[in-house]
Amino acid sequence: MHSLQSPDYSLLISRHAGIRVQQASAAIRLLEEGNTIPFIARYRKEMTGELDENQLRDIAQRYEFEKTLYARKTDVLRLLEEQGVLADEELASNLLNNIASASTLTEVEDIYRPYRPKRKTRASVAKARGLEPLAAWLLQAAPNTPQSAIEAQAAAYVSPDQEVPTVEDALQGALDILAEQISDDAKTRQLVRSLTLRKASLRSAAVDPDAVTVYQQYYDYTEPLRKVPPHRILAMNRGEREAVLKVSIVAPQEEILSVLTNHHIGMYPVPDAPCAARYRADAVADAYKRLIAPAVEREIRADLTERAEAHAIQIFGQNLRSLLLQPPLRKKRVLGVDPAYRTGCKLAAVDDTGKLLEVAVIYPTPPQNKVQEATETVLQLLARHELDVIAIGNGTASRETEAFIADCVRAFHESSDRVVPYLIVSEAGASVYSASPLAGEEFPDLDVSERSAISIARRVQDPLAELVKIDPQSVGVGQYQHDVSQKELAAQLRAVVESAVNQVGVDVNTASPSLLAYVSGLTRSTAKNIVAFREQNGRFRSRAALAQVPRMGPKTLEQCVGFLRIPDGDNVLDATPIHPESYPVVEQLLARTGRDAAVLRNPPERSAWLAALQAQPLHELAADLGVGAPTLRDILEALERPGRDPREDVAPPVLRTDVMKLEDIAVGMELAGTVRNVVDFGAFVDVGVKNDGLVHISELSDSYVRHPMDVVSVGDVVQVRVIQIDLVRGRLGLSMKRGGPV
Template sequence: MDDTEENGGKIKLTAEEKAAEQERIVKAIAAELSLPLTKVKAAVGLLDEGNTIPFIARYRKEMTGELDENELRFVEERLGYRRNLEERKREVIRLIDEQGKLTDELRQGIVAASKLQEVEDLYRPYRQKRKTRASVAKERGLEPLSQWLLSQPRQGDPLAEAARYVDEDKGVATAEEALQGAMDILAEGVADDARIRAWVRKFTFEQGLLRTEAKDDSVESVYEMYYNYQEPVRRLPPHRVLAINRGEREEVLRVNLEVPADRIHDYIGRQLLRGGTAAAVRDLLERMIEDAYKRLISPSIDREVRAELTEKAEEHAIGIFSANLRNLLLQPPVRGRVVLGVDPAYRTGCKLAVVDETGKLLEVAVTYPTPPNNKVAEAERIINGLIDKHEVQLIVIGNGTASRETEQFIAELIKGRAREGKDAGAKLQYIIVNEAGASVYSASKLAQDEFPALDVAERSAVSIARRLQDPLAELVKIEPKAIGVGQYQHDVSQKRLDETLGGVVESAVNHVGVDVNTASASLLSYVAGINATTAKNIVKYRDEKGKFSARSELQKVPRLGAKTYEQCIGFIRIPEGSQPLDQTPIHPESYGVVEGLLRSVGLDAGQIGSETLRLKLAEADIAALAAALKVGEPTLKDIVDSLLRPGRDPREELPAPIFHTDVLNIEDLMPGMELHGTVRNVIDFGAFVDIGIKNDGLVHISQLSDRFVKHPMDVVSVGDTVTVWVLNVDLKKGRVGLTMRKPN
């Protein structure tokens, strides 16, 4: 930005002014999000009291009219924006007022603005600027000449008028220089006009054309489709905006925004020019308008338009990443199996880690079955020994370097064991998992603290094994953006990405609930109200005092105060504690309601989850019970559901992952072949599906359904098990096209 200003401190408001501002903000948010005013007002009040979104969504349904987490996050985001907007309005009004230029009309315009851009447009003429051609002309005393031109006299010679301002001491040597300076002053005034800027910005969005070309079209790159490309601004899809931005940033592409300039000149002319003006004056003003647009307005508006395109594209990309991440985190755990995790590699060998049913590390090893070592017999001996010693039931292979060769080796090993009659009772299987982020975790301080005696690759093998056993518990240890289920995640605002993905992880963790006696500090830190320090204190307390037997014991944990306890405790689970309700999502504040409910049906807490309770509650009149127990119906419904299914893990209702015993090669594929696969990633133009070969196959958006699909997420989600048919195979590029439209 080429402008500077002095920012003062925040302007303090009276209680009445604060209340009025709050009312305006709540009304604006309600209108913007199409939500009832009472719901938004309640949500804002609860947020201002320091309540977390998971807590509000789950335990304050009556107050918010059952706003869900997404709606509450929208309210929170818009609340922050609106409050910043109001703060900026006050600051701008103060700065203009200090210049003695604040009019009632200008104040009203600023107060009425609904977007930050509108406020900045109104402030632009009054912003303290660095040296410009216009400011130099004003210093030379040419402002009266600019006003004479703007008055559009019916008669008069501009050169003769300008001659009056020639003054070599002031740097004005000729009448032509005087006229140029006067036109510079007018051009800046046109460029700073809020109404003109708003129109040009809108026109550029509607009529602009984004054109890209290669800086050197002889160079091969992933941006070749953009070497000679154009598309209307209004039609640019988000992923294309980010791809073009990246190509420009990497200095492969040259990007221009083209707009019909003559129509913009005409519009500005209609705002400024009048009939009957002297021809010479009109000619100067028309030249001034062209200069104002080309030199001042166009570069600025082009930057703003592209910035807005980028912002919208980033929000879209972050939204895609968020949805994919949530679905990945909520993949069903594979419980009750001893797992061998394999981190494949070539030269350095495949690192192995065996973990028991609870994820406890039993043993690590290393083998070299892949090139250049090719020690296949030795690798078979070592892995067979681990399988037999620990009764391994499942092998999990990371999808990184050497994954293909490692998979082939493991498949042959399983076949050999089958021929020898081993694993007859429980058939040994394998699965490929996305190892994105495993290396990030394994090099982190957290991993070093957890496994100080292991090297980086061994820790990675442990992470690979565990992320199948309990994806949520393991993936929370990794920075969310390092988990590879996004699109252009490195091209978006990292601060915004971190904030949003943190909210996604928080939502997923609280949706599932956390066993406080087994959870890591990483997992606990995402429970509503608990920060990293408190999470570590919980683990330390557990290590020193032993397992928690009741939720109420958490109140003894250092730094876990009353507010934190209120926010977190409903999401904490104690499966085999002294209080049966502690294994449910029922908040302790409602335990009295539960006692009353159970008394009303003649049962006690020891019978929760029983068939007897189910039958009793199936006959209950929820509305009448809610009134009698003085509790809201939504809360009572949640309580009943929790009593019927205590200890329920919502992830277990999803389909289990697909396990393999043999390798599928790309050479084996034929068009029309039917396969079952797992959705690994969903992006704007389709979905990548793991069908058991080295690279995931692509189902293009046009092949997702027989009906029109607006976005792939309307049809599939990360983790879905889908039936696909092979559409085409490109052996040279290793690409497979798939369809979910059943062939005739």
């Protein structure tokens, strides 16, 4: 019985990730023990050598890949054993070595290909007709064996009973067998794959050249495979799916055939000279054109698509993270506006905690145009509820509604001497949330459209808390997100949301079940149990009380408790990201300096106390306390600003009091704007006109930009210069050269 040695996963992952073996080993062990990635990244830094979340996710993915690869290798070896292929020790040794050294699933499948049971093929039919010995003879014959000798050899296999009526039929069957053997050769496939990837081009052509579609730039388009950017691959794929484009790989056939011919017969036969070498060359050509090329094209296109999808998912994830981490406008009473034409604009006033105060519907836009009545309603809401900000959704009728709201802002200022600014808010996914069971539970008596206005208002107060209620795919900050694997997209986006939620931390006394469900270690059912326990027993006064929540086991509590905050609890440390397992370290710090916990609640005293502690070398202090230096550093940083929200360090959104039209803008104008989306070719920026302007990648900086995300993120407030205006198509070209984040 033959077997493979179990791989050293730590060694493989250390090489892949460029980290020490000990780091890889610790990460694998912690993951296998059921620890979450946010928990490991934050609270197990000494064990992993301070690997961050991105590194840990990469390790987790690579670990799963390596386990899958080993499982497939083991399965292939079992199948070969069952087929009796490994009875020959020399062959078995070669196969074992090749399988063991294979680093991809494709390599493993190439090795197994000659032995995989096949459906009926031309070669299998020829073998059934007894032509395998003729194929073997043709392969071994001297290259210059003449046609007459070949035909004489083939004549012995002519048999009407075996359905081989002529010499030509016998030779063709033998060539079919040789072609399949060549096609099944792993080295041959690797040669073709390598040459195609290096030298082929991706070509797209129009199915109907006269049709007017969004794919016209691809109607006659060719680009080297190695240079095609991910977004172009996905665009061509979509055009092909919609039957607008025909997409293919154009390979250097003559060069590939030359290399394969040399590889298999060691010479170039004279064209049209009948001899054994010529027959073998014909078999090589048939193997490539009929069997290998179509399969390799499918493989390469699938691989290109997979890579392009992975890239698109990564872009979506980074945009989503930036959107989730937008700074909240705290202590603001907000009027949410969901624009529309025929059905009217829905209004929702919420207090500074997000509690609904009042809803209304107005009709300031066509076809009703009830502007005066709508104005009175808005002014009354602003005054009655003392609202601070107006949030307008960016969907249908957004800009018309913005113009109306700007007039209301001016009118309110004139009547009350108080300015209530507005801002445009992405309403992507608001309708999805409004129609969800969650929204139905929260606002059972409201219309779906009224719920969306509430969502828009709350997105200003706390983007993270509100956006977690929405399926991440619906947030609308991606590129071709509907063209990628929805399973992979969902997994990646959940990881992004989880990371953002745990980076910020969650107030356990105000968080919704939707928000709590993303906390490290918690499930949806545990999150609901926390809220139910809170509603039944009142606010949590300490993290320790979380242990009383039903189904909150020790492991779950360990994973989640550091990310749950109690701002006004009995223990000031419960408002920090310090894990309860490290509370004794803080107690030691207090005891060493003769202080008590009261110093932590007094900002001036706390600052002086921390300054004295930080004057000591960190590693020496950590050694005295018996704690790792990274953990001590995190403890001291958390004590500096208990309850700190990392989103506070980001520039606040742009608030406006007046509206601009595209006609109001001139080339050369300098404007402040908010980045709404980042894609491979640039960034879309809202500068206060109907459509977002595009800052092409070439205009993002005076220096070379590898990718737009190296320069900007969703939510950034940037200074831009107008470089192009297209009034007909409503397009605005912007530049950040000589300008940037403000």
